[in-house]
Amino acid sequence: MTVAVLGEPRQNRRMKRTIVIGDVHGCLDELRDLLREVGATPADRLVLAGDLVVKGPDSRGVLRLVRKLGAASVLGNHEDKLLRARRQGKTLSGAHREVAESLDDDDWRWLESMPLRIDLPDIGIVVVHAGLIPGVPLDRQRRExxxxxRSLRADGTPSRRVDDGEPWASRWPGPQKVVFGHDALRGLQRHRFATGLDTGCVYGGVLTALVEPGSLLVSVPARRQWAQPGDLEEDGGRQ
Ligand SMILES: [Mn+2]
Incomplete structure (x- = not known):
């Protein structure tokens, strides 16, 4: 399993912050709005929760911006889908195909480098795209x-659906605090040891950042609704 460990942000007289951002899905203008809203500077450590691409208006623009900013991101299921198709020489359709055709070699290289988990040991946070099974050590968690x-059924088995059990994060026992995305239908989740940041920007919701220290949540509104929830099978919504 690929895991990245990120050191502390650069020392700076004014601030030393970590900013974790939820699912952007190609919403470049909203990402810029959010960075402005939190007053992001090069001194901040910037981490994204994956699914930077697909559904929204400018996936490639988002990839270029996060690269330019030196941000890190965990792999999301949509990046994974693009990468798998490319490796297997499979043909994508619809939005995924459009995005795949827009990417250049640098974009692909950056996608290839995205880890499944980012550890931020200095602040006791781990970032993953979707979820973790309580009781399973971090390094033994399954890629899928x-x-x-999204959910844990009453018998503890995992589900990708939102209407099939309790949010996994409500049962996460810590001690690491987990920050994740992927669950736009549930929206902002604030559990004792887990914070869900997918607030459905691409569906006309808001784009949300967690700023540490201080556990400050900052959101900016979507410029418009860019996609319908549940219009892709990966969404796991209430079909
Ligand atoms: Mn996702």
Whole structure:
């Protein structure tokens, strides 16, 4: 499993912050709005929760901006889908195909480098795209859950659906605090040891950042609704 460990942000007289941002899905203007709203500077450590691409208006623009800013991101299920198709020489359709055709070699290289988990040991946070199974050590977590988990059924088995059990994060026992995305239908989740940041920007909701220290949540509104929830099978919505 690929894991990245990020050191502390650069020392700076004014601030030393970590900014974690939820699912952007190609919403470039909103990402810029959010960075402005939190007053992001090069001194901040910038981490994204994956699914930077697909559904929204400018996936490639988002990839270029986060690269330019030196941000890190975990792999989301939509990046994974693009990468798998490319490796297997499979033909994509619809929005995924459009995005795949817009990417250049640098974009692909950056996608290839996205880890499944980012550890921020200095602030006791781990970032994953979707979810973790309580009681399973971090290094033993399954890739499919990291990319797609949303719920735990009463018997503890995992589900990618939002209407199929409790949010996994409500049962996460810590001690690491987990910051994740992927669950736009549930929206902002604030559990004792887990914070869900997918607030459905691409569906006309808001784009949300967690700023540490201080656990400050900052959101900016979508410029418009860019996609319908549940219009892709990966969404796991209430079909
Ligand atoms: Mn996702």
């Amino acid at each position: 859950n990291l990319l797609s988990l």
